[in-house]
Amino acid sequence: xxxxxxxxxxxxxxxxxxxxxxxxxxxxxxxxxxxxxxxxxxxxxxxxxxxxxxxxxxxxxxxxxxxxxxxxxxxxxxxxxxxxxxxxxxxxxxxxxxxxxxxxxxxxxxxxxxxxxxxxxxxxxxxxxxxxxxxxxxxxxxxxxxxxxxxxxxxxxxxxxxxxxxxxxxxxxxxxxxxxxxxxxxxxxxxxxxxxxxxxxxxxxxxxxxxxxxxxxxxxxxxxxxxxxxxxxxxxxxxxxxxxxxxxxxxxxxxxxxxxxxxxxxxxxxxxxxxxxxxxxxxxxxxxxxxxxxxxxxxxxxxxxxxxxxxxxxxxxxxx
Amino acid sequence: xxxxxxxxxxxxxxxxxxxxxxxxxxxxxxxxxxxxxxxxxxxxxxxxxxxxxxxxxxxxxxxxxxxxxxxxxxxxxxxxxxxxxxxxxxxxxxxxxxxxxxxxxxxxxxxxxxxxxxxxxxxxxxxxxxxxxxxxxxxxxxxxxxxxxxxxxxxxxxxxxxxxxxxxxxxxxxxxxxxxxxxxxxxxxxxxxxxxxxxxxxxxxxxxxxxx
Numbered sequence: 400x401x402x403x404x405x406x407x408x409x410x411x412x413x414x415x416x417x418x419x420x421x422x423x424x425x426x427x428x429x430x431x432x433x434x435x436x437x438x439x440x441x442x443x444x445x446x447x448x449x450x451x452x453x454x455x456x457x458x459x460x461x462x463x464x465x466x467x468x469x470x471x472x473x474x475x476x477x478x479x480x481x482x483x484x485x486x487x488x489x490x491x492x493x494x495x496x497x498x499x500x501x502x503x504x505x506x507x508x509x510x511x512x513x514x515x516x517x518x519x520x521x522x523x524x525x526x527x528x529x530x531x532x533x534x535x536x537x538x539x540x541x542x543x544x545x546x547x548x549x550x551x552x553x554x555x556x557x558x559x560x561x562x563x564x565x566x567x568x569x570x571x572x573x574x575x576x577x578x579x580x581x582x583x584x585x586x587x588x589x590x591x592x593x594x595x596x597x598x599x600x601x602x603x604x605x606x607x608x609x610x611x612x613x614x615x616x617x618x619x620x621x622x623x624x625x626x627x628x629x630x631x632x633x634x635x636x637x638x639x640x641x642x643x644x645x646x647x648x649x650x651x652x653x654x655x656x657x658x659x660x661x662x663x664x665x666x667x668x669x670x671x672x673x674x675x676x677x678x679x680x681x682x683x684x685x686x687x688x689x690x691x692x693x694x695x696x697x698x699x700x701x702x703x704x705x706x707x708x709x710x711x712x713x714x715x716x717x718x719x
Numbered sequence: 720x721x722x723x724x725x726x727x728x729x730x731x732x733x734x735x736x737x738x739x740x741x742x743x744x745x746x747x748x749x750x751x752x753x754x755x756x757x758x759x760x761x762x763x764x765x766x767x768x769x770x771x772x773x774x775x776x777x778x779x780x781x782x783x784x785x786x787x788x789x790x791x792x793x794x795x796x797x798x799x800x801x802x803x804x805x806x807x808x809x810x811x812x813x814x815x816x817x818x819x820x821x822x823x824x825x826x827x828x829x830x831x832x833x834x835x836x837x838x839x840x841x842x843x844x845x846x847x848x849x850x851x852x853x854x855x856x857x858x859x860x861x862x863x864x865x866x867x868x869x870x871x872x873x874x875x876x877x878x879x880x881x882x883x884x885x886x887x888x889x890x891x892x893x894x895x896x897x898x899x900x901x902x903x904x905x906x907x908x909x910x911x912x913x914x915x916x917x918x919x920x921x922x923x924x925x926x927x928x929x930x931x
Contacts, residue, residue, distance in 0.1 A: 400801040400873075429839035433765065434801075478900045488784045495781050498767060556842075557764055568785055574906035581911045646912065649919050714745065714769025 400434060425626040430556035433499040441625050444618060445555055446502045447516075448627070453493035454511045454518035458692050460486045462526040463535065471529060478575050479532065485572065489565050496557040512697045514684060521604040523686030530590075533583060534597035536576015538605035541643065544569055545635050546609070554626030584650040591651075598647070599655040606670065607678050609636040637667070644668045746795055748774040751834070751845065752782055753790040760792060762834065762843040771881030779891055785901070788892040791883045798879035800854035803871050812855045830877035831857035835869035843873050
């Protein structure tokens with residue numbers, strides 16, 4: 400764009416004034432748009448968050464994609480195909496939002512493929528049987544929806560608009576998992592056993608999606624100050640626990656948390672201690688599937704090189 | 720909280736200019752979409768693409784994959800003349816020579832499409848068209864023609880816009896009928912849970928003090 404740069408208008412502001420004006424805009428609930436002045440830390444935090452979110456969507460296709468060919472019936476297969484396709488689309492929305500902040504697609508993908516960035520650690524766990532599709536839809540997408548609903552109000556325009564679209568599409572991801580959990584938990588003895596086992600394996604990875612405890616989260620303060628997050632990790636996690644635990648009990652299942660208790664005074668469920676050693680091990684790349692997920696992504700990237708070369712060649716020859 | 724010098728160092732911003740050697744990206748195109756016939760186009764976002772035609776296809780995948788649209792317009796970012804309300808007050812239009820000449824040959828009046836944002840939380844929405852010799856004149860005419868308390872105005876020469884072909888609307892944007900399982904209402908979980916809770920209550924239920 401042109402017509403509004405400092406040189407063209409002749410206004411000069413110090414960075415201190417700019418920061419004050421920026422924080423006033425955030426306080427008023429205004430959206431920050433591409434091209435608006437923003438502190439470098441705001442830009443860097445958002446590039447980190449949005450690109451990791453994008454990587455998570457794309458890597459998240461892998462544990463589910465493995466079961467498309469082994470769905471129990473045609474309806475389940477169509478549903479799973481649509482869900483996985485959505486996740487590819489969500490990755491696209493998010494890579495585009497990160498690009499508006501100056502991040503390049505090449506840098507973001509290099510960081511993912513060569514291990515210098517992270518994606519949601521929940522996707523480093525294997526999907527062992529079809530019941531995992533139910534548990535993933537219900538627990539993992541359920542947790543994601545809580546997080547994304549909050550982010551739909553974030554101060555950065557392109558990210559908040561991407562979240563609104565993603566939330567609308569994600570609701571069926573949650574509902575289809577929920578439907579399967581209800582069906583299997585009230586089904587044959589084998590189905591009940593399978594769904595309880597899947598819940599046992601996916602409960603803690605889903606709980607860890609909300610990130611470290613607030614006291615251990617170095618990024619939260621500035622993200623809340625600048626309107627990117629409006630709830631802390633622990634607040635969201637507690638909302639999740641109180642949303643899911645009553646339903647788990649109603650369906651005759653148990654939560655794999657010996658420390659879970661009901662606080663009668665506050666009228667809420669309180670979860671037991673989280674195994675953070677396992678969390679950090681998985682985040683740092685030592686989970687059950689980290690290496691497998693990244694090598695799948697690298698193969699996809701290398702196999703697709705000819706498409707990128709063709710587009711670039713066409714643009715050079717014919718582009719305007 | 721960071722120490723003060725580091726905090727102020729973090730305020731140094733950078734802009735990735737198209738000429739910067741690190742910028743290997745395709746040019747940025749702004750995307751405007753029309754949700755339904757008769758409604759104005761709104762600013763959806765932007766995409767990187769090698770040319771206008773690819774921009775239309777990429778924008779379709781990014782912004783219109785599920786929701787329906789009837790049309791999309793693309794424009795290269797460098798073609799948008801933008802002014803905020805504060806900037807217009809600080810430096811009124813028409814006081815200096817124009818920044819860019821008319822897009823029409825011979826300096827004749829060209830058509831400009833006008834977009835404006837009226838609320839903090841909104842996006843730029845298409846207002847209509849004016850004919851002018853240059854973008855600043857177009858903005859002056861637009862402010863008279865569309866009396867709005869706009870926060871931001873965008874002025875775009877009509878010739879710079881790449882527009883989707885109306886004949887291809889169905890092919891590009893209509894969603895496939897029959898994919899009912901994409902709607903959350905397709906899953907009767909509410910009814911199923913109500914029945915499960917009723918059975919739980921009838922069976923004596925679980926006390927809330929029970930440990931999980």
